[in-house]
Amino acid sequence: MAGEEVIIQKNPLAAAASTRMAGDERRLQILRVAVTLFSQQGFRGTTTKEIAQAAGVSEAMVFRHFATKKDLYDAILDHKACSGGPIDPEQMVAEALARKDDHAVFEGLALGALKHHDLDPEFQRLLLHSALEQHELAQMFFETFVRRVYEFLGGYLRTRQRDGAIIKVDPAIVVRAFIGMVMHQSLNNNLWDPQRRLLNISNELAAKQFTDILLNGISVKPKDKESRKATPGANVNGKKGNK
Amino acid sequence: MAGEEVIIQKNPLAAAASTRMAGDERRLQILRVAVTLFSQQGFRGTTTKEIAQAAGVSEAMVFRHFATKKDLYDAILDHKACSGGPIDPEQMVAEALARKDDHAVFEGLALGALKHHDLDPEFQRLLLHSALEQHELAQMFFETFVRRVYEFLGGYLRTRQRDGAIIKVDPAIVVRAFIGMVMHQSLNNNLWDPQRRLLNISNELAAKQFTDILLNGISVKPKDKESRKATPGANVNGKKGNK
DNA sequence: CGGTGGTAAGTAAGTACTCACTTGCAGATA
């Protein structure tokens, strides 16, 4: 916290020395550099000087492209929320939805989210930072995207309850439970335990197991020994030797 | 982000004007004030001046009690991790553990965690901030406390598997799933959705439902209609009109 | 008196942001 220096030299995002770029190019480059820094250090923790250095330009250039630091931050959250953010949940599992294949629906959604957070871990960190810093756009993202997931999944659960396929529980609680498993897994993987010391499993296995737990629970049912299909037997794996 | 002023006047934590306190008293008071500010704004987002003002003393007093800002931060995390933090999981559900009452074990743990985060929401925020800021003590807390929960719950699950009461799954995955539900619920309540717009249920209900989901799942089992005890029937509640 | 609780007024190093100025490059002109 006192004397550590962030090493920026030879940053792949930095421009090759002394190149002159088109305005839009540079703008995007600064934005990308800033995404990385903000996601690592938050808004207040990142200086405009750092951003400029990492982008390989003078600080003045940052302010040519973004009037204020906050403008830059807003542009980033906008950018992220529009391009990377909203994987459309309904579309992602449309066919499973039509078949009313509960396992495929939940597994598909979980896998989508896990993969997304894996490919773009900056996004989750950025969102966390902005939520802690009470940035308006974090709440906006939550209000729009997360609400949509709740409504979509909640709606699906309600129809399955009408079908008699699912017990009577408040769907919102079920959704919270499931999203909790998935988000917590991502959060562990890229914040709490990035070395995966407590649990190291593939996204595929995580999605499958979480879905199984949600739909089937973990207790052995008294009059239900061989009637299910996939779960038992070769299911004990994952923790060790999983690459 | 530019011109907002944090209103601190008449802060209940501030000393009555111009009182002379004993050294230890003042130290503790500064520490408590700092906890609140750090948990709201993080390390870099909180100034020593702010802390001093909120405590009702001059900035120099802060530095008399804590040599550097980081010392203060460390002292806080130490304080929190030692006093408020480690609710001992094993002790909390000892009797349920002895009775091998799975529902009571999981429900007890969940309720303990939910209540704790409810009473001391600063702690979760503080931990998140320090994890994002890569503070060493966040990782230390995780390594010690969280690992203990995994080992404890994982161990319990393994004995229950040997009893034949629980299906064969990697216990660590089950633990992650369950902790995920609980932590996500807390995180929603005091970070993402403090107004509880998406879901507003009591800690008791949340603990019970999460436990039910984990142990029993949500699918209707083919040959298992009236054999279970508590779950069905009056179980649809919570979302609305829950105070 | 000495020690403890307290402060006002510093300082040096940041901080976001600006400004007067230079550089490189595409295209019109000779």
Next chain:
DNA sequence: TATCTGCAAGTGAGTACTTACTTACCACCG
């Protein structure tokens, strides 16, 4: 083809202010 020119890309050295941290000093009380 060579040169001039207009303008966007880019900069170094600022400004006004804030930051963590210090120093020198005061007031009370046993």
